[in-house]
Every structure is written in C-alpha cells, then in structure tokens.
Amino acid sequence: MILSLKNVSKTYDNGVKALDGVTIDIHNGMFGLLGPNGAGKSSLMRTIATLQSPDSGEIHLENLNVLEEKIEFRKTLGYLPQEFGVYPKMSAEELLHYFASLKGITNKAERNAIVEKALEVTNLSEVKHKHVAGYSGGMKQRFGIAQLLLNDPKLIIVDEPTAGLDPAERHRFLNVLREIGTNHIVIFSTHIVDDVKELCTDMAILNGGRILAHATPKELVAGLQGKIWTTVVARENIEALQKEYNVISSSFDEDNNLKVRVLADVSPSEQFTANTPTLEDVYFTTLSEDQYIAQPETV
Numbered sequence: 001m002i003l004s005l006k007n008v009s010k011t012y013d014n015g016v017k018a019l020d021g022v023t024i025d026i027h028n029g030m031f032g033l034l035g036p037n038g039a040g041k042s043s044l045m046r047t048i049a050t051l052q053s054p055d056s057g058e059i060h061l062e063n064l065n066v067l068e069e070k071i072e073f074r075k076t077l078g079y080l081p082q083e084f085g086v087y088p089k090m091s092a093e094e095l096l097h098y099f100a101s102l103k104g105i106t107n108k109a110e111r112n113a114i115v116e117k118a119l120e121v122t123n124l125s126e127v128k129h130k131h132v133a134g135y136s137g138g139m140k141q142r143f144g145i146a147q148l149l150l151n152d153p154k155l156i157i158v159d160e161p162t163a164g165l166d167p168a169e170r171h172r173f174l175n176v177l178r179e180i181g182t183n184h185i186v187i188f189s190t191h192i193v194d195d196v197k198e199l200c201t202d203m204a205i206l207n208g209g210r211i212l213a214h215a216t217p218k219e220l221v222a223g224l225q226g227k228i229w230t231t232v233v234a235r236e237n238i239e240a241l242q243k244e245y246n247v248i249s250s251s252f253d254e255d256n257n258l259k260v261r262v263l264a265d266v267s268p269s270e271q272f273t274a275n276t277p278t279l280e281d282v283y284f285t286t287l288s289e290d291q292y293i294a295q296p297e298t299v
C-alpha cells in the first residue's frame with residue numbers, strides 16, 4: 001500500500017506557509033516525520049487525516065483520491081492527535097466497548113474479540129478494569145492507539161506521541177507502534193531523533209513546510225560516512241572553533257570541556273579524529289544547511 005502526496009501546500013490566514021509543495025510516497029511500515037517545533041508536522045498530519053484542506057496538491061491512498069473521497073478514506077484511517085479528550089470515569093474495557101458500538105460493531109462476540117485484541121496489542125489487558133481517567137500519560141497514549149485499532153485502519157497517523165512520556169513509557173509506546181507497523185502504514189511525527197532511530201524503516205526531515213530529506217535512517221547516516229570529525233575544546237574556545245569549522249553539535253564531557261562534532265569532507269586539522277556518523281548528525285546538518293529557520297543550538 002502506498003500513500004502518495006503531490007505538491008501539497010497550505011498557507012494559513014495569518015500568512016504562515018506551513019506546507020510548501022510536499023511531495024512524498026510513504027509505504028507500509030513505520031514512517032518517522034522528524035522536524036523542529038513549527039516545522040509543519042501537525043499541519044501535514046491534519047492534512048493527511050482530512051481534518052484540514054490544503055490550498056493545492058493531491059493525496060492518494062493507492063487509487064483512492066483522499067481529498068475528494070474523504071468519507072471513504074476515513075474508514076481506513078486511524079488518527080491520534082497531539083492532544084486528545086478528557087475521559088469519563090469508565091474502565092478501558094467499557095470505553096472500548098462503547099466506542100466499538102458507536103462504530104457499528106453490534107455483535108457482542110465480535111465486539112469482545114476486537115476489544116480484547118486491541119487491549120492485548122497495546123499491552124493494556126492487565127489494566128483493562130481500571131478507569132482510563134486514572135491512567136498515566138503513557139497508558140493514555142496506548143489507550144488512544146487501542147481506540148483507533150477498533151475499526152482496523154490501514155493507515156495510522158500519530159502526532160508527537162512520545163512528547164512528555166518518561167523513558168520507560170516511551171519505550172513501551174514505541175514497542176506498541178513497532179508491533180502495529182508490521183502490517184499497516186504508520187506515520188508518526190516527533191522532534192526526538194532517537195524515536196526515529198529506534199523504530200523507523202523510512203523517514204523524512206521536515207522544516208519550513210518542506211521535505212529536506214527522505215530515505216531510510218541507515219541510508220541517511222551512510223551519506224555522512226567519513227565526514228564527521230570530533231575534537232574536545234575548552235568552553236571559552238568554542239566561538240573561535242565555530243568561526244573556523246562547520247560545527248554541527250557539541251556536548252559537555254565529564255571535565256566540563258566541550259566535545260565538538262564537525263562536518264568536513266576531509267580531516268579539518270590534526271586536532272580532530274574521525275567519528276562514526278549518527279542520525280543526530282544527519283538531522284543537525286540537514287537543518288543547518290536549510291536556510292529557512294533557526295540553526296540548531298550547539299551549546
């Protein structure tokens with residue numbers, strides 16, 4: 001199955017161009033949309049989910065014209081927005097039964113099977129009798145996925161699901177996505193590079209409403225092979241180094257010196273050693289080569 005976007009653009013009434021000619025094909029599997037705040041990720045997600053219309057462009061899911069056949073398309077869609085509703089004091093199991101009934105699954109045995117499966121996939125079976133209102137943030141996010149699995153969507157869109165989750169919950173949530181990503185198209189947006197590194201078979205970097213890069217994480221990292229160099233400098237020397245070299249990121253080491261990563265085709269000087277590129281290097285170099293918005297912070 002392929003979701004295909006052609007030249008999708010959107011300018012809001014206030015003049016902000018949130019999407020600028022987005023053209024991309026997305027296949028089955030986990031697709032990570034990575035970008036900084038304001039890059040246009042939510043705008044793109046809402047547009048694909050047909051919650052807002054683009055000014056121009058086309059979207060197809062296989063042969064289905066998404067923008068013209070919205071109702072048909074929505075039957076195949078599961079969408080988890082960045083923020084979703086307040087839950088009544090009902091258990092997860094009761095609520096899922098309620099939602100399944102609303103979706104027209106009236107046969108009790110069928111509904112039971114669907115609800116139990118959704119609870120199992122999202123690892124909520126053990127807490128299915130607890131009120132969703134009392135769930136932790138991560139459990140609520142997983143409940144959101146359970147809810148959207150009820151109508152067996154082909155395409156699942158999840159907008160910044162890991163924001164605000166603690167490391168253990170984030171890990172559990174990503175495992176659930178990994179599980180469902182094997183037989184669906186799952187698109188999820190994040191500004192956390194590690195989310196994409198750990199999970200995605202395909203990814204794109206978005207900034208200023210434009211796709212700056214699209215490939216597998218492995219391919220993108222391979223593109224920087226032999227070009228990442230590191231050195232350690234005293235904190236007060238960082239500015240001089242930045243003037244001379246293409247510094248892409250830096251972090252403090254245990255002696256409070258700065259470990260600096262530099263992009264260069266050949267060794268910048270004897271002071272540097274060659275280093276293995278990471279997806280974070282890809283993200284920072286891609287953004288810093290883009291003229292659109294802020295450069296990444298280096299200190």
Ligand SMILES: Nc1ncnc2c1ncn2[C@@H]1O[C@H](COP(=O)(O)OP(=O)(O)OP(=O)(O)O)[C@@H](O)[C@H]1O
Pocket residue numbers: 012013014016017018035036037038039040041042043044191
């Ligand atoms: N309804 C709206 N009206 C006007 N401007 C908007 C609207 N929604 C988003 N924007 C602007 O469009 C740009 C893209 O926003 P969007 O929310 O799509 O980015 P994002 O990548 O999801 O960011 P974040 O990670 O902060 O949610 C931003 O400049 C934002 O301020």
